[in-house]
Every structure is written in C-alpha cells, then in structure tokens.
Amino acid sequence: MSDNTIQLAVLDMAGTTVADGGLVLRAFDAAATAAGIDAEGPERERARKYVLDTMGQSKITVFRALLSDEDRAQEANLAFEAAYEALIDEVDITPIPGAAEAITKLRDAGVKVALTTGFSRGTQDRLLHALDWKDIADLTLAPSDAGRGRPYPDMVLTALLRLQADAVHRVAVLGDTTSDITTGLAAGARIVAGTLTGAHDDAQLRAAGATHVVPSVVEFADLVLAEHT
CATH class of the missing domain: 1.10.150 (DNA polymerase; domain 1)
Incomplete structure (x- = not known):
C-alpha cells in the first residue's frame, strides 16, 4: 500500500451529503x-x-x-x-443525489468514512434517523463528541484517532462551507475539498484555501479513490 493512500474521509452532513431544504x-x-x-x-x-x-x-x-x-x-x-x-418532521430530508452510493463506494474500497456536523448530537441523530443512515458511516461526530466544533480541527482529528488512520496526510475532508475548509486545513488533511451543493460558492471555497472544489460528494469519492492506490 502506498504511503499516499487516503485512509479516512471526513464528510460534513447538511449541504454536503444531506439536502435539508434551508x-x-x-x-x-x-x-x-x-x-x-x-x-x-x-x-x-x-x-x-x-x-x-x-x-x-x-x-x-x-x-x-x-x-x-x-x-x-x-x-x-x-x-x-x-x-x-x-x-x-415537516420537510422531506433527503440525501444529496448519489451521496449514499458515494459513501458506500468509499467504504467498499477500504476508506473509512466519518460524518460530522455543527449541530448537537441529538439533532444529528434525528437527521441520521430521518435518512435511515444509522449504519452508513464508520463514525458520526458532533462538536460535543470532539471538544470543539468547526472551524477548529477537533472533529477531524477525533475521527483520525478513533478510526486509527496512520497520519493526517492520509485524511480527506469535504464540506460545503468555508468553515469546513478551515477545519480541514487546520487538521492538516491532504485533501480539503469544497462541494457546490450547499452554502458557499466556488470563489468562497477557493478563497478559504480548498485544495479542490467538486460538484458534489460523488466527484469527491472519485477524487479520493484516484489517490487510493
């Protein structure tokens, strides 16, 4: 296995893997x-x-x-x-198109997946239940599980420790906001990608320092697996 193999993908939820209708x-x-x-x-x-x-x-x-x-x-x-x-309970909470398949594709290739949020653990659990995503990821994290939420690196680093990735350069991060980008960079992840399915646009994500900007989590999975050799 190459020293550059991505072992862990840390994915935001609302706007990145989940469409919550504003x-x-x-x-x-x-x-x-x-x-x-x-x-x-x-x-x-x-x-x-x-x-x-x-x-x-x-x-x-x-x-x-x-x-x-x-x-x-x-x-x-x-x-x-x-x-x-x-x-x-009033809105049809749905995955971003192709998100569930992208997560499964990563895990099937041996990449562990953590889902993170800026919400409380209780709200995150409600989202996971609404989506029937209880077992979709290797780990789910809210700020209270890690110490601090975004823009701090705590959730990414907690995922690395709990899922036993070898080093920060074996981690890829995806989110739809500049806060996600700041978090990934602070954690030292090798790939810190922005997705265009949520709150912030291409210019905002690149200005925040995104290493890549992708249309959605589907292309992010392809990006990670292209380096997973």
Missing part, C-alpha cells in the same frame, strides 16, 4: 426571536448575514459571537436545536 436559516430565525433579536431591522439582517458567512460552524459558537452573552447564547442554541428538530 432548515438552518428557518431554525435560526426562531432562535433569534427567542434571544430577543427583533424580527425585522438591521440587527436581524446583520445576524442573518453572520449566520450565512459562518455556516458550518458549531451553532453555540455562532450564537456566542452574535450575542456576547453566555446565557442568551445558550438560550438561543436550545431554541435553534428545538426548531430544527421540529422542522425535520
């Missing part, structure tokens, strides 16, 4: 209202822009930055999680 912004609006941010006006618009710019980050980290008050941030985070979980 539930993040809908849940954020409910959380912002619970935190006392006016429903209309410049404060709400600034908050929405910040959420879009930091999409992919751990939600409690986002609320801490927005509100500068730990109690309000915790209240907003709980409201966000409750709203998102309620909306899961």
Whole structure:
C-alpha cells in the first residue's frame, strides 16, 4: 500500500451529503426571536448575514459571537436545536443525489468514512434517523463528541484517532462551507475539498484555501479513490 493512500474521509452532513431544504436559516430565525433579536431591522439582517458567512460552524459558537452573552447564547442554541428538530418532521430530508452510493463506494474500497456536523448530537441523530443512515458511516461526530466544533480541527482529528488512520496526510475532508475548509486545513488533511451543493460558492471555497472544489460528494469519492492506490 502506498504511503499516499487516503485512509479516512471526513464528510460534513447538511449541504454536503444531506439536502435539508434551508432548515438552518428557518431554525435560526426562531432562535433569534427567542434571544430577543427583533424580527425585522438591521440587527436581524446583520445576524442573518453572520449566520450565512459562518455556516458550518458549531451553532453555540455562532450564537456566542452574535450575542456576547453566555446565557442568551445558550438560550438561543436550545431554541435553534428545538426548531430544527421540529422542522425535520415537516420537510422531506433527503440525501444529496448519489451521496449514499458515494459513501458506500468509499467504504467498499477500504476508506473509512466519518460524518460530522455543527449541530448537537441529538439533532444529528434525528437527521441520521430521518435518512435511515444509522449504519452508513464508520463514525458520526458532533462538536460535543470532539471538544470543539468547526472551524477548529477537533472533529477531524477525533475521527483520525478513533478510526486509527496512520497520519493526517492520509485524511480527506469535504464540506460545503468555508468553515469546513478551515477545519480541514487546520487538521492538516491532504485533501480539503469544497462541494457546490450547499452554502458557499466556488470563489468562497477557493478563497478559504480548498485544495479542490467538486460538484458534489460523488466527484469527491472519485477524487479520493484516484489517490487510493
């Protein structure tokens, strides 16, 4: 086996492997209202822009930055999680086309797969249940499982340790946000790819330092397997 073989693929969920129909912004609006941010006006618009710019980050980290008050941030985070979980029941949560097949293709080739999220463990579990993805990956991680969420490297490095990859240059990361790219680079992954199925566009992903930008997780699997020799 080559020293360059990719042993581990760390994949984001919402926007990367899962299409959730824009539930993040809908849940954020409910959380912002619970935190006392006016429903209309410049404060709400600034908050929405910040959420879009930091999409992919751990939600409690986002609320801490927005509100500068730990109690309000915790209240907003709980409201966000409750709203998102309620909306899961109202919206048809579906995989990104070809995502399940791409994950299976990677695992069949001997590449271990970890699914990560900026949501809580409870919300991640609800998503996995809605998709019937309980056993689709080797590992699933929320920020609470690793210490810190994105943009920190903790989830990628936790996946490496738990799934026993030999080194960071044996890891490939895929996400749809600049936060995913920052995380992968901070972790030292060899492939840190952006996908165009979610929040951020080609220019944003490349400006963040993506080593590759792919149309979807399907092409990412092909990219990883091309180096899996």
